[in-house]
Amino acid sequence: MDHPPDDLELEGIELDLFVEAMRRRHGYDFGQYAPASLLRRVRQLAQRHGDGAISALTHRLLHEPALLPQLLEGLSVPASDMFRDPSVFRALREQVLPLLASWPQLTIWQAGCAHGEEVYSLAILLEEAGLYERSQIFATDLSAQALERAREGIYPLRSAQQWSRNYLAAGGNHSLSDYCSARYGLLKLDGRLRRHVTFAQHNLAADAVFCEAQLVLCRNVLIYFSNPLQQRSLALFRDSLVRGGFLCLGLRERPGAAEADFTPIDANLRIYRHIGPTATERRP
Structure with a gap:
């Protein structure tokens, strides 16, 4: 005689149904996200929008399309800081940008840009x-709400002191206050920093290469993906890069199966240079 499912097994079924509903109703496939991280985020969304039950959240997902932006915001990973891991930005400043200067025009892809x-x-x-x-x-992200906040460039003033320390540790030449203004408890980045930035939705789980870049950054996003989705994303980054272009990952991330196409600039800081064939050269 079969035993009735316990609470964890039922929750697993509910999570599977939520993922399937998201895929079939809206075309977003979270099936390859790391299960523990995905479950934690869906639980949080269920508390906020589903009376604590994933099944109730799935019902709303199916019947209330206007809820989708809030769900995508909750399923993305929007936490970041300016000059996070200052040693990485110092290395970009000192080791990568002087080499990028040899190109007459630069295209840069920041994948998973969160709040900017x-x-x-x-x-x-x-x-x-x-x-x-x-x-x-x-600058791309899955979440339209995250992108809207990124476009605004407005952040809590309480972050200013830490961000100023990060900027100086990253080799900043001036003061971070030269690039922002403070008012009413908020920090607003100068509009000139947005002049050459295009914010757009892009889904690493489903969308294709859209540009040819000299530098790709995707930091602390891949750790939330399953291995197959990590490899898909890394293949996108590799295929987006010109020969001699650069890839910058999070400190807990590596190029994986694409590693043969890269040589480390600083392996500890996860900065690599593309040495393999480009996507065009690989075509028969």
Whole structure:
């Protein structure tokens, strides 16, 4: 005689049904996200929008399309800081940007840009290196709500002191206050840092390569993916890069199966240079 499922097994079934509903109703496939991280985020969404039950959240997902942006925001990973891991940004400043300066025009893809803190950090680096005016940054994320916040460039003032320390530790030439203004408890980034930034939705689980870039950054996103989705994303980054372009990952991430196409600039800081064939060269 079969035993009735316990609470954890039932929750697993509910999670599977939620993922299937998200895929079939809206075309977003979270089936390859790391299960523990996905379950934690769906539980949080169920508390907020489903009376604590994943099944109730799935019902709302199916019948209330207007809820989708809030669900995508909750399922993405929007936490970041300006100049997070300052040693990485110092290495980009000192080891990567001087090499990028040899290209007449620069295209940069920041994947999983969340609320934009690292995009603006990169814009400041490019500005101080004299490269911003010939750069185009594509900042992408799954969540439309996260992208809207990134476009605004407005953050809590309480972050300012830590971000100023990060900026200086990253080799900043001036003061972070030169790039922002403070008012009413908020910090607003200068609009000139957005002049060459295009914010757009992109789904690493489903969408294709859309640009040819000299630099791709995707930091602390892959750790939330299953291995197959990590490899899909890394293949997208590899296929987006010109030969000699650069890839910058999070400190807990590696190029994986694509590693043969890269040589480390700084393996500890997860900065690599593309040495393999480009996507065009690999085509028969």
